[in-house]
Amino acid sequence: MSIPRHIVGFLASRGLKLATAESCTAGLIASVLAEVPGSGSCLDVGFVTYSPSGKAGFLGVRQETMDRFGLTSEEVAREMAEGALAQEACAVDIAVANTGVADRSPAGGPPPGTQCFAWSLRGRDGRVVTASETRIFTGSRNDIRYAAALYALSRIPALFDSMRMATACATSGHEHNSR
Numbered sequence: 001m002s003i004p005r006h007i008v009g010f011l012a013s014r015g016l017k018l019a020t021a022e023s024c025t026a027g028l029i030a031s032v033l034a035e036v037p038g039s040g041s042c043l044d045v046g047f048v049t050y051s052p053s054g055k056a057g058f059l060g061v062r063q064e065t066m067d068r069f070g071l072t073s074e075e076v077a078r079e080m081a082e083g084a085l086a087q088e089a090c091a092v093d094i095a096v097a098n099t100g101v102a103d104r105s106p107a108g109g110p111p112p113g114t115q116c117f118a119w120s121l122r123g124r125d126g127r128v129v130t131a132s133e134t135r136i137f138t139g140s141r142n143d144i145r146y147a148a149a150l151y152a153l154s155r156i157p158a159l160f161d162s163m164r165m166a167t168a169c170a171t172s173g174h175e176h177n178s179r
Contacts, residue, residue: 004032004039007153010160011042011094018156019092020046021059021080023071023099024115028149044092047084055099059083072100072110074132077118082130085120094160095120096152102141113137115148119155121163129163 011018020029020043030046033039047058052071055061060083061076069075080097084090100115118132135151137144 002036003150003154004036007033007156008036008039008042010157012038016042016094016160017044017092018042019044019084019087019090019095020152021084021095021097022046022048023050023055023080023097024102025098025145025149025152026050028145029096029098029152032146032149033153045084045087045090047080049080055080060086070109072105072114072116074116074118074134077116078120078130078132081118081120081132082128085122085128093122094156096156098148098152100144100148102144111136113139113144115144115151117148117152117155119152119159119163121160123164131159131163 022029027046027048030043033043049055049058052066055076056063059080061079065075065079077097077099080099081095084095084097085092097118098115101110101112103112113136114134115137116132116134118130120128120130122128137147
């Protein structure tokens, strides 16, 4: 089974909605998901924020974060995912974000193929849990972008299960502390 088809089945079977916040993949995460029949039941919105001003203006990524860590960083990806999840008009449970470089970056920048990802989950109690990671892909510019899009989707089930456990433990701990 293809990754997008598997993810549509995973999300639909749990009644989950997804938002994407994409920079380097420029909408590919949402696009490959949308290729699957029935994806409309689980794909709510996709943001393409290629520029720093787009990341700040639409997703609330702080200029300080971009300046301190660089556009290709897990910190920026985390703020992108959390920003998408926080949008009032989004009725989503999970947001996935990607930022990276597909080919040469300016001197001193990350190596070609570096992709930073973040996945944010809103728990039943409204708390948000975010996971992030960095991977390096090889190939042509578009090979890297496509591989990054598939990777971003492929991690959703495992991260959903682990993040859901984290929110459950945090909630249990909170309830325990309040007694």
